Amino acid sequence: MTATTPVRPDATRVDAPRERRRRPRRDGELQVDPRTAWATLGVLTLAAVYFLIPVWWLLVSVTKSNATLFSTNGFAFGDIDLAANVTDVLTRQDGLFGRWLLNSIMYAGVGGVLATLLGVSCGYALAKYQFRGRGILFGGIIAGVLIPSALLTVPLYLVFAKLGLVNTVWAVLIPAVVNPFAVYLGRIYAAASMPDELMEAGRLDGAGELRIYWTIALRLMSPALVTVLLFSFVSIWNNFFLPLIMLSDQDLYPVTLGIYNWYTQTREANYNVVITGSLLSVIPLVVAFLSLQRFWRSGLTAGAVKS
């Protein structure tokens, strides 16, 4: 029995952000009809082509001058002007693009770290303690996950306007720090990775509750923290509606809003600038995605299986 049924200790554990061990070539004994295999491969490849077409077009277009963009086939390389495009993007309006990138890194970095800390702390308390109002709190957070957040942005603008926060970094940072999904994930991970016995042991050794959280729980949950951080970071980086409403000073724009702004202003004269800027702004995220894949999957799994 044991020889034919490989033990997969992790394959079914979906709540901890640990990399699922690579499944041994599953169904290895199963004979797959070669025609089925080819058909499967064909469909999968067709889908891949669909997802890659715009990416390929972007990679090609980024090398073209504005004139070449209009005179050549969009999917084939023409004269290579990549360096000129990049220089153009980086030097335009006194290097505003670099500033936008830094702003995005700041918003998403600072906001993401704080959102993770606040969210996971709250989720940990929800998972490990019983206290009055716990049900209401959790219900409120679920409602927060479910409400279309764009609907809150306009009223939030008016509240912020009264407080003089509009058109400051705080207008983007404060809402970014509040991420109900981080609480939700934090609660799942805390329940999964922090045993009650360990808390009890900590108490017996005289550690306070916060110390147990800070020195034991957070350390045990550190892979989960990366997952939550990644989700928070990306959702802030991708946000467009909030900064669009809140900010009027170009120096405060995140890169998404900056590119949108160029897009609306430049029209055909400067398509190459928008295209090159888009690619440059996407590179950091794509790298983060590809290198941190396992954390993504763990977060998506937690969301899907526990809902």
Add this chain to the structure above:
Amino acid sequence: MTTTAVRPRVAPQVVRGATRRGTRRVRGAILTLIAPFVLLFLFVYVTPIVYSVVQSFFSLQTSSLGFGEPSTVFVGLDNYTKAIESGAFWSALGRIFAFGFVQVPVMLGIALGLALLLDSAAARWVSLYRILYFLPYAIPGVIAAVLWAYLYSPTLSPFVALGDSLGADVDFLGPRVVLWSMANITTWAFTGYNMLIMLSALQAIPREQFEAARIDGASEWRIARVIKTPQIRPALVLTGINSIIGTIQLFNEPQVMRVISDAVNSEYVPTMLAMGAAFVKNDFGYAAAVSVLLALVAGVLSVLYYTLAMRRSQ
């Protein structure tokens, strides 16, 4: 068989430990842990909701002679009546409904199909395909919309050029088509993300079940339909509700397409309508009423979808 028995339970919601010892110190610790989030949550989520609901009953009115400062007046349900009687509101709502009824099932259908294929015994290079499908999600929504806008724009689009060379008149921006051009952007951006959620759920199903079904002579297709799909219901519920909420607040795509298509006006979708009412017409009461109505629609649809999806299982 042993693996099933040993498998750690997924949901041990043990919340004991400090229950009865309810000392003040524990209470203080709990408060320290939750207070920062809760306070900010109240500020950023609850305040605007309350503010919106209150404001939706008021209107900014100038005196009939046009003198003096405009004042805020209680108008009861007037803003709601105005929304319900307004053609623009229904057109905007109709567009996101049409969008949602077509785009969401298409996207989730493709995502489920791809997830099942990747999970099937016939698939190879699973991790490569998984990354490729997920890649568009790494591109911020507004930037994806800008790139697609260029791919649609008559002067630049390689597709239009291709159509021209074949003698076909390809137009992505006409009044009848532009909504579906936007649907394509959303589908492109989110199919992989939804696929990944479903695939993760599929891979959590114990494999023994499939082996048993195969021994009983079930085809792969039947296993996918009868065994796999029903078991990832939570993932289907999650992706469905996410998509409904996303559709309700559809904004990036129409906002970007408006620049290149005359068929997209400033009140094309409800979010744009509310934004225009608030910032262009300074009619915040109306904007608030529209937002409240939309939130209600989102809530009703989510509950409806949840009930439907869960009932199917019985």
